[in-house]
Amino acid sequence: MIRAAHVAVIADLTINGTVPEGFNMYQHGVGKVKKYFAAANLLFVLDRLVSAAVKQIQRALNKVANFLKFIPGVKNIMGIINLFVDIILNYVDECIMAYIFLHEGQSAWKSAADGVVLYVQNWKTVLKTGAKILVFLVLFFVVSFLAFNGLFVSVLSGIIGLDSLVSPFATILTIVFILVLKWAVVDSIVMIYMMNNYLKVAYGTEPSYDLYEKLKGMSKKFRELVGKTNQPSGEGIGATI
Numbered sequence: 001m002i003r004a005a006h007v008a009v010i011a012d013l014t015i016n017g018t019v020p021e022g023f024n025m026y027q028h029g030v031g032k033v034k035k036y037f038a039a040a041n042l043l044f045v046l047d048r049l050v051s052a053a054v055k056q057i058q059r060a061l062n063k064v065a066n067f068l069k070f071i072p073g074v075k076n077i078m079g080i081i082n083l084f085v086d087i088i089l090n091y092v093d094e095c096i097m098a099y100i101f102l103h104e105g106q107s108a109w110k111s112a113a114d115g116v117v118l119y120v121q122n123w124k125t126v127l128k129t130g131a132k133i134l135v136f137l138v139l140f141f142v143v144s145f146l147a148f149n150g151l152f153v154s155v156l157s158g159i160i161g162l163d164s165l166v167s168p169f170a171t172i173l174t175i176v177f178i179l180v181l182k183w184a185v186v187d188s189i190v191m192i193y194m195m196n197n198y199l200k201v202a203y204g205t206e207p208s209y210d211l212y213e214k215l216k217g218m219s220k221k222f223r224e225l226v227g228k229t230n231q232p233s234g235e236g237i238g239a240t241i
Contacts, residue, residue: 047097
């Protein structure tokens with residue numbers, strides 16, 4: 001609920017630049033979540049279904065790429081692209097959730113299906129964003145390791161006293177600290193950046209009907225999602241994920 005409320009606020013700030021007067025950001029976000037998702041567990045079900053659909057589509061695209069392995073360099077190119085996509089998949093749920101919150105009056109199922117189509121439809125922007133995020137994360141890890149490892153070595157040298165133990169302990173502490181820092185701060189920054197770039201190209205864009213049909217052929221979960229598009233947002237919760 002809290003994560004979804006944050007996503008709702010970020011979506012409004014990205015497209016509208018503000019939230020309605022008379023609400024603080026948290027109240028506005030929670031209000032939107034309750035408005036769009038009448039049943040408490042619908043949010044979870046829809047999120048799981050979207051995630052499963054996107055992953056199935058990605059696997060299907062990988063199978064297509066496997067047929068092109070005989071072309072020199074294709075395997076390496078697909079490896080790089082998949083690395084970008086793996087990073088993006090960590091945040092695509094939030095992107096599509098944000099898209100849902102921006103389409104008041106439309107079934108959440110329909111908005112989610114449109115959001116998945118637009119995710120694939122705008123693949124160039126998505127991959128460019130993934131590349132930038134990858135570079136940022138690599139720099140973050142390298143700079144953080146160099147900075148904090150030296151700090152932990154200095155601290156542990158005065159505590160442990162045994163040089164043979166200082167380096168491995170410092171390395172472990174540095175990695176743990178960086179991962180915690182990433183989880184607590186960096187992931188939120190990356191999520192906002194990803195959502196911002198996605199919404200700028202997806203919001204106001206008409207999903208391709210042809211692409212809709214192609215994706216239905218590639219993903220059982222996407223077909224299931226599309227099958228619910230005529231249902232109100234409070235129905236269809238009993239689907240198997």
